[in-house]
Amino acid sequence: MNWLNITKIKTAISISLALLACFNVEIAWANSQGHNDSSSSNILINVEKSTADTSEKWVVTYTLTTPAKTLAFVRNPDTSRTTRWFAQDSDIEIVFDDAKHQELVRSKSGKSLSTVSFLMTPTYKHLGKDYAPFSPFSDGGNAFHSGRLFACANACSEEDNKWQLTLNVPSDEHIVLNGKVTKNSVSWTDNNDGRVVYVGRQQPIITDDVVALIDPGLPKSIKVSLEEDIPNMMAFFSHSLNPLKGEKPMLLASYANIDAHSTQGGTLPNQIFMHWNRQDLNEQANNSSFVNQTLWFFAHEVAHFYQPGSTEGVSENKEQSWLHEGSADYFAAIAMNFLYEDANSYVESRMTRAFESCTEGLAQTTLAHAYKNGQFNLYYSCGMIMHRAIDSVVQQKTLGEESLFTVWKRLQKAVHSGMPPGTATFLTLLEPYNAPELIKAINNATSDDALKAIQGIETLYQFPE
Ligand SMILES: [Zn+2]
Structure with missing residues (x-):
């Protein structure tokens, strides 16, 4: 979504922003329909982040307890894994199956798959009807969407809705998963649409209402808005409806500050995120229409937290x-x-x-x-x-x-x-x-x-x- 264009098409602003913002909610809702609490897939997913000099390396490894002919992904919004994921073994490739409309991992020589690894491209990639795989922060941190990694032996069915993930990060960085900060390594069971997980050096801001990771490179006015407005909105809904129970929601706001024109917001259960992939935020931050749209987006998403049972x-x-x-x-x-x-x-x-x-x-x-x-x-x-x-x-x-x-x-x-x-x-x-x-x-x-x-x-x- 290009906010530069949006500001030009003023009549379309508000509706399309809310739509964009919320479209992901609908994806989440649709996909969770019919999902049972099913048995774990026989695949272990390991994500390893490492740094060499200034470049970061993200490698995902799938270990199949029962070898399979192919590996299929749950989410197939486009063909971008075929160009953004690099197999660590020259016999392995990712192809797009036109008939099935999905990306598949296979062996060129026809061997069964038991362990496959890919080097991923950790930059922002807009996926039309899905969450961005990575949302980079301007200080080198990154947040990834775990659902992007969900895969199944041969084909995915509705029964495939449980994954074991492990994440390892460099010793001078940490992980923020489900609102909790962890060093080195963490394992968890994931399902439905997955979640966004942060990796980097930034300590989250933990308030009574929310666990927030706010890009330090964002313009001051936007940072202040995120740090103050969202807690104010939460207090307002908490008072008007009912206080939240359970785990604190997570807020992630990342700013890649690069020459691009994309902004995307979305939500997953107990998470709100916003990513700016552009470099004109300082100018935009002074534009009251932009500020109001941003506030509306957050208010709308925060309101969802207070609706009964999502x-x-x-x-x-x-x-x-x-x-x-x-x-x-x-x-x-x-x-x-x-x-x-x-x-x-x-x-x-x-x-x-x-x-x-x-x-x-x-x-x-x-x-x-x-x-x-x-x-x-x-x-x-x-x-x-x-x-x-x-x-x-x-x-x-x-x-x-x-x-x-x-x-x-x-x-x-x-x-x-x-x-x-x-x-x-x-x-x-x-x-x-x-x-x-x-x-x-x-x-x-x-x-x-x-x-x-x-x-x-x-x-x-x-x-x-
Ligand atoms: Zn919504």
Whole structure:
């Protein structure tokens, strides 16, 4: 994603940023569907980082307990392993299988594979619909995505969802895994979409809310924002919804500061990350639109942490993504308005654009089918308008005693007590407010009839008048 271009296309800014930012959430959600807690794959993955002079070397080694003809990868967003991974044995190669749309490791001479090693390229590589394999920091640190390494003997099936990884790093560096700092070597069991692991010399900032690795080379204003705004946002949601339980989330913000034009943000369970692969951040940091977009991105992602049980605890399927994405966007709007006095006009303009983009989109697809038709952004835009209406009606009906947050806390409780997540449960929680016109408009907005859907959104946009 190129923020230079984005700033030129102002109308597209907010929606596409949130979409980009959140697309990874949807990947995570989709991939974790149907995954059982299955048996471990018979492959050990060892990652070794070493340094010689100033260059870093990252080698991944797969050891198969039962030799196999080929090694297949779980994630195949493109063909870049074929050019960025170098086999340490001249008989081994990575090829792209066009028919299967996946990269495969094989022996040129047809031998079975038992141990294979590759030297990886530890630079940033944008993968369209997947997490970047490496996110380098400007001080020589690096963060890698473990899911990129998941592989299976011959072919991957849904049962392959458990990997044993070991990571070794030079003695003057350390690892930050799941919020904990370790020296030399660490082993862990990984699954689903994997996680981001940091390797380098930077000590994380550990606060009551978060474990953060923030690139020291980032412009001061962005560093301050990351160090202060995110904890403030967390405090806000912790108060408005419920405090987080369990392990502290990790925040990684890396800046490669190179001549490139890419920025990507994403989330994995309990992790938010942002990588800037560009060199104009000092100029951008003074641009209020850029600053607001960045803050919105963080607020949206932080809001997800406070939804019940992540996305699986909110929506039953992708058709209902307006619930978790729309609420995260609207929660971001509330947090921005609450935390930043001068954010109001930005939030308002974003709301207007969301309404416009939603109604335009609903003329082409229904909300339920938007994800299939390349219009995932509608779950953010329409969903935000829907949540804004619910908030207005709830506040009006209860004379300000309750709000959308009250409804969401009840949803959290309902899901924890065994009610199924999803639209039906959510709408049941709106019944006590005696607002049939609100329910009707939501039903219309989510209906299969384009005209009704647009009318529904128009009605919702005008609530509570
Ligand atoms: Zn999201």
